[in-house]
Amino acid sequence: MVASRAIGSLSRFTASRTLRCSGYICRSFTRSSALLTRTHINYGVRGDVAVIRINSPNSKVNTLSQELHSEFMEVMNEVWSSSQIRSAVLISTKPGCFIAGADLNMLNSCTTSQEVTQISQEAQKMFEKLEKSTKPVVAAINGSCLGGGLEVGIPAAFDMMLTGRGIRADRAKKMGLVDQLVEPLGPGVKPPEERTIEYLEEVAITFAKGLADKKITPKRDKGLVETFYLTELTSYALSIPFVRQQIYKKVEEKVRKQTKGLYPAPLKIIDVVKTGIEQGSNAGYLSESQTFGELAMTKESKALMGLYRGQTQCKKNKFGAPQKEVKQLAVLGAGLMGAGIAQVSVDKGLQTILKDTTLPALGRGQQQVFKGLNDKVKKKTLTSFERDAMFSNLIGQLDYRGFEKADMVIEAVFEDLNLKHRVLKEAEAVIPDHCVFASNTSALPIGEIATVSKRPEKVIGMHYFSPVDKMQLLEIITTEKTSKDTTASAVDVGLRQGKVIIVVKDGPGFYTTRCLTPMMSEVIRILQEGVGPKKLDSLTTSFGFPVGAATLVDEVGVDVAKHVAENLGKEFGERFAGGSLEMLQQMISKGFLGRKSGKGFYIYQEGVKNKNLNSDMDSILASLKMPSQPDVSSDEDIQYRLVTRFVNEAILCLQEGVLATPTEGDIGAVFGLGFPPCLGGPFHFVDLYGAQKIVDRLRKYEAAYGKQFTPCQLLVDHANNPNKKFYQ
């Protein structure tokens, strides 16, 4: 029952349509008139059951705000003091949401940890009172129930609080988080969502009555940890302190390994649970609220909350609804990207043509889509029938048949300007006038692709990230000629594909590739200076990158990396200097293209989890070895040489207007490139870490290496004026 809020609120817990009851003894006083109008919470009495309805006005979700707390306490006090009421049902009248956790605005408006601690203590009081309720309270949960919301419904969530991961309703029932599931209803004589909530309420009322009449007994009279599906034997084992110490240690180890110590919350939660179990619940509560207060004030918390807000913003179409909704999509090229784009389209019900030039290539792409869907069947998030229905939204073909009905064509052919020109001309010969032509490219300027177009206002860039079905980001690139409606259409399709979207201006490397390339250049330089790929990987992951730098080159593909580095190197000259492209060239000539060819810096084998270094790389690395400079080659310096180049380039993109907002820069960096989420993205990082410190580092490296480290003007401005922040 301890602090799951901090992380819980950032992730989704979808214990949809679940029910939970906790039964207690009855106490009675006089009953006051119940029908006072409150803002967030109201209740009515049916028989002897109070039905408490939560509905925060003007919001899609209910969040645990201070007003909601106080109203809830008022209502509960009335419920407890009424002699007529013997049990209560707690339900949200918002379809699809019970309580979505703590109100982030509320937390954000706090300036000190004491304030947050106080809020947390008030919430605790509420949860404690609810837990010790003298009358049975049944929480009827329909839809997302996150963080504190979960605590209202379910005062014992052990696994939840550590991972903050989403749990489906049926799984929640198995874990014992909820007692009963109510399946959503279909149409009746009123809208299904409405009737489902009514039905949930009816079922909850019968349960509340049953609990009050002692006809039903909740199966959980055990303490905190026991509810977490333990057998009697293990629960006996847990009563031995030594065993408990071992478990704490084990859990801590696991958490440390997963978070690399970069996210303070999970470890603190373990501390709090430990305090609660070893020193009693009061000490636990106190420790919880204090820790929560401290955590809310950490940089990590600010960065993550900022990221959460940014993500919400990038899930909206600020260009408005397109004139014509895309119903028929066509994807050119059934490679990794093309098939990925097709997959995220067909599973949202979008009719999609997948075109390639040869049957084997097309078949490979179709199989990729099928496998992507089938994996979800194996994970039981899809039924085989749903998979089949989705898969039949996909039409594979080798010609342009049906393109005359396409509303949007996304080309994902090889990164070769001539080829892109060819397919654009081929497509334009058959597609209708309103059809958008989108190019999925990571570096070729969209303007150059559009030069051969008859209708450049319909040409746009849609830069997906690999693997498309896993990576959330979509970078949309507009040229000066791209019309607003074309942009609106592209954003609309991207949102339907479930993407988080940033819209940037055209230019070499757009935003994401452009930020990554100088960092990659530095990666090569660092490798040349004798830092091994494994060491480099561990330095980058311990800084918070999800994938190590050397592994990233392997994943992207050495040939792609070289292609991009060359192109952008020509454009940006010395600012992209650093490592020698010769390394990539030699790797390509030896066939070390990264994961796709089985060899890169590492050796990749099917079914082998721990990858080994590719020993054939030694000679290449030796032949290109450069001396390292000791004063800028400490572990920390290596990390910052990589990160500051990334950050500097990101800020330059904002300075040059490639980026419209810092938010998009942060979202693009975190969701597309794996910039450490605990830092909140390059712009949050500058705000929280301090522009001056970053400039100082850049100057130090500039002195050692040259102009590639020269801080951009906007960053210098921020350093010179500490009041200047990207986020106010």
Next chain:
Amino acid sequence: MAPHSSTLAWKIPWTEEPDFRMISLLTYTLKNLPNTSKWALRFCMRPLSSSSQLQAAAASQTKSKKTLAKPNIRNIVVVDGVRTPFLLSGTSYKDLMPHDLARAALSGLLHRTSVPKDVVDYIIFGTVIQEVKTSNVAREAALGAGFSDKTPAHTVTMACISSNQAMTTAVGLIASGQCDVVVAGGVELMSDIPIRHSRKMRKMMLDLNKAKTLAQRLSIISKFRLNFLSPELPAVSEFSTSETMGHSADRLAAAFAISREEQDEYALRSHSLAKKAQDEGLLSDVVPFKVPGRDTVTQDNGIRPSSLDQMAKLKPAFIKPYGTVTAANSSFLTDGASAVLIMAEEKALAMGYKPKAYLRDFMYVSQDPKDQLLLGPTYATPKVLEKAGLTMNDIDVFEFHEAFSGQILANLKAMDSDWFAQNYMGRKAKVGLPPLEKFNNWGGSLSLGHPFGATGCRLVMAAANRLRKEGGQYGLVAACAAGGQGHAMIVEAYPK
């Protein structure tokens, strides 16, 4: 009569929350019953009064049409139809095979109609769970029943409307001039179902078959694992949604806010009416069946009128513990077969038959198999009425398939809802509620039983026989089926 009228009252004071009740049904009943007499009482009197000339004349005046005959299309008639007694699975039929039951129905039909075997042009049977040995059960049964081996036969399957499909296929063959005389029927034997080896085991056995050397065989056998032996049962759940039909029916009842009590009452009504029809000898389509090695079966054995108190004691069968669908308000697993003799009218007359009814317009519909699995009748009813140019008021006899009480009541509520019609059926106004006093008056699938493949013919014969008995002109048959499909057909009484 007295016990019926007390159990069939719709005004039982269980109701604390009147909004959950079937107000519409209640008010309808009250509107049509100016005095305090219960409608069941009235029902009991109907057979007596309906024979009076006066009432028959009055009824025919309100009809919007005289007959549904269409120019240039052959009139198609049901000469007669029979069925074996429908039995609970695992009782007297449990050692039979499906074609045995089907053969009994065919023999019964031959006996009842004395149709010369060589006149029959074609035979069609419906079935759902197929016995793999007799996958074309129509042909196996026909051969055994002594039909000419020159009469082709095929088997159709469309879940619970399989024999409806058999009959409408026959209608198509006759209307298009391909045939003059067709026997249509259906059979289901739930006492025995094909339980298979697991896919892994089957694969191993098939590989073993192909293996040529001992080494090959051994290598295949070495792959054997104990879990290969776990058997595979015929799916009880909807393939597309993995939801069992009972579960879906429970959700449907909840969606239409139909209470447990309403469902139990409706089931009780079905059983009471079936008992009464059985006692009064109205179920004339039933033919006795001498089961080899056992006694002759003469009547349905699933009709068991109980009391509401006893029914209330049952636990929910599908959604536990708060669901409303129980064993008592669902149709039970049934063995049985049915068959009807369908002819072109001129052929029947030429052969000297006095047909029982015309088969007129029919309609198949389908909808969402998840949330509207059992709403077929709601969708099919207005369509078939419009096609025939009739209104709900023209129908004298309703025979709806009762899969679950909740399903029937949900369909009635859906037909009575403007909101449902507007939002899901694309209609301006509601379909309208079939009057309950004309509805399944001789019991239904809940009480008589529901051998999936055989129910359709029973519905048509019940409608035809009721029309003759009660004196109406038009009957409406409707049924839901797995897969979210549905069917409705107009049966017109043959002039006496």
